[in-house]
Amino acid sequence: MHYDALKTFITLAEVKNFTKTAETLRMSQPSVSLHIKNLEKEFETKLFIRSPKFLQITPTGEILYDRAKRMISLYEQSKQDILEHQNAIRGELKIGASFTIGEYILPSLLLDLQKDYPELELQVLIGNTQEIVQSVRMHGVDIGLIEGHTNESELSVHPFMQDELFIVASMDHELGLKKEVTFADLHNQPWVTREVGSGTREYLNHVIRTNGLKVKSLLTISSNQGIKETLMNGTGLSFLSKSVIERDVANKDLSIIHMKNQRFTRTLSYLYSPVSEDKKIVKTFINSLKNKWPDEMRLAKK
DSSP states (O other), X not given: OXXXXXXXXXXXXXXXXXXXXXXXXXXXXXXXXXXXXXXXXXXXXXXXXXXXXXEEEOHHHHHHHHHHHHHHHHHXXXXXXXXXXXXXXXXXXXXXXEHHIIIIIHHHHHHHHHHHOTTXXXXXXXXXXXXXXXXXXXXXXXXXXXXXXXXXXXXXXXXXXXXXXXXXXXXXXXXXXXXXXXXXXXXXXXXXXXXXXXXXXXXXXXXXXXXXXXXXXXEEOSOHHHHHHHHHTSSOBEEEEHHHHHHHHHTXXXXXXXXTTOOEEEEEEEXXXXXXXXXXXXXXXXXXXXXXXXXXXXXXXX
């Protein structure tokens, strides 16, 4: 395949000037002329009509131009596919994840990645949403997963999952024994919650403000497990993701407070800095994320 000659021909057809073509391709003008001459000899046709004032492509040149564009595109794509196939995904990928995602959602994806890409070294930083956004912005991690939202205009943010939250308490809490409760039943209750900067805390604050809830007391613990242990041994309420409490509810260590005609949902997102967008390992991680939860991804985008 006359790859270089076809590249020269395509460029000349587009810029319509031998000198500019030579400059664009960083070659000498005689080399440009030789490439065109060889192609005309190969296809037994004139590709350009030349004059001192203009350069015009011929009808047969138009035919070759269309075919050459497709041939070059196919060649370059084939080369890229072969290189990617031969070069295994390897290197170090630093992932930042908020506590709920990092402790309860991300682990199954990490196991899949380890299995599919054994040469990929994974490092996970777990913090609250605010901390993860900061780590992505400061390039401390390649990609972040958060349960809240961010107004950072410098970062690219994309939804990947819908998450449902529930109000939970100990098994013997008076509200847990009711079939349904209303917001009026939640007044003057003690709450156990995550720290400021957490996406879960931000959502709880929103629920309290929106519904005018009167809070008896607020105990802050920067650990989902710490909150659950406190609930099991106390009388407070908390607001946690389904993924955090699923096992505890199944084991009858915690009970869900069922709200009348009310559901709490939020969108989980991944985010990255533009400088990480073209990294092969980042693209691989995002594709794995999409393939892991395709239905959730669809719902999150609605």
